[in-house]
Amino acid sequence: MSEPVSQGPLLAARDVHHAYGERPVLAGVSLAIRAGERVALTGPSGSGKTTLLNLLGGVDRPTSGHIDFDGTRLGDLDGDGLAALRRRHVGTVFQFFHLLPTLSAFENVELPLQLLDVPAAERRDRVASLLERVGVAHRADAPPGELSGGEMQRVAIARALVHRPRLLLADEPTGNLDSRNGERILGLLRELSDETGTALVLVTHSPDAAAICHREIRLRDGRIASEHPPSPALAPRP
Numbered sequence: 001m002s003e004p005v006s007q008g009p010l011l012a013a014r015d016v017h018h019a020y021g022e023r024p025v026l027a028g029v030s031l032a033i034r035a036g037e038r039v040a041l042t043g044p045s046g047s048g049k050t051t052l053l054n055l056l057g058g059v060d061r062p063t064s065g066h067i068d069f070d071g072t073r074l075g076d077l078d079g080d081g082l083a084a085l086r087r088r089h090v091g092t093v094f095q096f097f098h099l100l101p102t103l104s105a106f107e108n109v110e111l112p113l114q115l116l117d118v119p120a121a122e123r124r125d126r127v128a129s130l131l132e133r134v135g136v137a138h139r140a141d142a143p144p145g146e147l148s149g150g151e152m153q154r155v156a157i158a159r160a161l162v163h164r165p166r167l168l169l170a171d172e173p174t175g176n177l178d179s180r181n182g183e184r185i186l187g188l189l190r191e192l193s194d195e196t197g198t199a200l201v202l203v204t205h206s207p208d209a210a211a212i213c214h215r216e217i218r219l220r221d222g223r224i225a226s227e228h229p230p231s232p233a234l235a236p237r238p
Contacts, residue, residue, distance in 0.1 A: 009068075010166060012068045014067075015029075015064070016029045016030070016062045018062050018063045027223050029052060029222070030224075031217060033201060036198070037199050037200075039200070039201050040217070041201060041217055042219070043218050043219035047219040050203055053169050057169050072085070087115055091160030091161055091169070091198075093160045097153060097156045103143065104143055105147065106131065110123050110124075112159060127162060131158055134188060136158070148181075150178075153176075156173075164196065167200075170200065172204055173202070182209075186208060186212050
């Protein structure tokens with residue numbers, strides 16, 4: 001396994017708490033993730049893994065504490081600012097794929113580039129190249145309803161990476177796949193992360209998925225219970 005890029009954190013969370021109404025979910029989580037690093041978030045159901053993933057991606061805001069992305073404090077951004085940051089710098093792979101059923105595989109992957117106003121010729125080249133890379137170029141014209149689970153997940157990975165994000169978030173990306181397809185998806189995530197230097201945060205219950213990561217952070221009851229190996233020191237406060 002290649003080592004992540006050695007530098008200050010791309011993403012840092014400090015003393016993050018989050019609650020849904022009166023129900024606390026996270027209780028003082030601090031972590032730092034470097035560019036090119038792969039980190040697995042593990043722990044029992046209800047421990048706060050997916051909530052933390054959503055906070056790191058700017059989908060939700062913490063009840064208290066803060067999260068910095070490459071020096072930008074997410075709490076200082078309004079809704080439009082957070083959406084723009086996600087469009088440009090964050091890719092997400094969902095357990096249930098979330099492909100748009102009325103679009104072809106090609107069009108699903110192309111959509112993030114359309115939102116960024118990338119010229120049509122460049123969009124075509126980047127989508128075609130990435131579909132070839134993930135092994136589903138022959139299914140480019142097929143809608144999601146005609147794809148297998150493994151093919152849909154490969155298309156979802158291509159969509160998450162086509163805009164060349166600096167951070168890739170994956171929520172149980174192999175949870176609905178058989179062991180063979182799951183192994184292929186994990187290998188693909190590892191290879192693409194190594195090739196692009198994209199940081200990967202992976203929520204998983206799978207030891208095989210955690211094994212592709214440089215570091216495993218285990219949550220329990222909304223807190224970090226353990227880290228293997230220990231995390232790099234957080235950068236000084238600005």
